[in-house]
């Protein structure tokens with residue numbers, strides 16, 4: 001993002017208070033999201049601001065409307081879970097927020113910057129300085145050690161003190177002792193912790209996780225969720241896509257997609273619970 005230093009903590013003033021509508025009371029999200037408004041920190045900053053977003057894939061024979069008229073505002077310190085059945089548009093939504101794809105209609109703003117039809121340079125900057133991804137299949141570099149994988153995140157974002165940041169973040173996910181291990185020498189849960197550490201090491205304020213516990217057993221999945229929850233508590237905006245309704249119970253806010261539309265937006269039904277209370 002223009003003018004944004006890469007080396008910073010999430011939620012700092014340089015990413016807030018832009019002229020384009022951040023920090024407004026209006027930005028508190030859904031009609032039924034008033035209770036979540038405080039918890040989503042939207043009084044500080046609307047980090048993700050989608051208005052009327054649609055995505056259509058046009059094939060030769062048939063077209064598919066993956067998303068239709070999605071309006072969504074998410075602030076700092078929010079763990080947002082995106083629920084919905086296969087094919088409802090969850091990954092498409094994450095890709096649009098992550099500037100990996102462009103919508104057919106509507107606008108996408110990240111930290112007040114309209115990235116919808118921005119130049120490739122602006123979109124590249126958004127990817128480098130605003131968003132980080134965590135995938136179901138970890139996507140670690142197999143020939144790099146855990147430490148080198150995490151260092152990659154810090155380097156790509158151009159962070160100062162990249163070496164120190166790497167060590168701090170690795171320790172933060174409980175893997176300081178495994179820094180010299182390669183991905184194939186680590187368990188699935190450890191690999192996912194490295195992947196999350198790599199995303200954290202960028203310093204980017206928005207973390208996008210697509211089925212991050214999908215390949216893990218219950219106990220390991222719970223540990224991963226605790227890590228993600230900790231990141232939102234520290235000021236990041238964390239979006240977790242899942243099929244698993246139980247995971248949604250730990251969220252500050254849950255949106256549910258069906259047929260490419262948001263059909264529910266609000267706190268988890270039954271109220272938010274600690275990660276330890278999940279039953280998978």
Ligand SMILES: Nc1ncnc2c1ncn2[C@@H]1O[C@H](COP(=O)(O)OP(=O)(O)OP(=O)(O)O)[C@@H](O)[C@H]1O
Nearest residue numbers: 057064065066084085086087088089090091092093
């Ligand atoms: N590149 C593409 N070309 C054509 N159709 C696509 C493309 N990508 C996704 N789609 C379609 O768009 C719709 C939404 O896909 P998307 O991957 O976002 O769903 P999802 O909710 O993430 O599904 P899953 O839970 O199975 O991963 C689906 O009908 C899918 O087939």
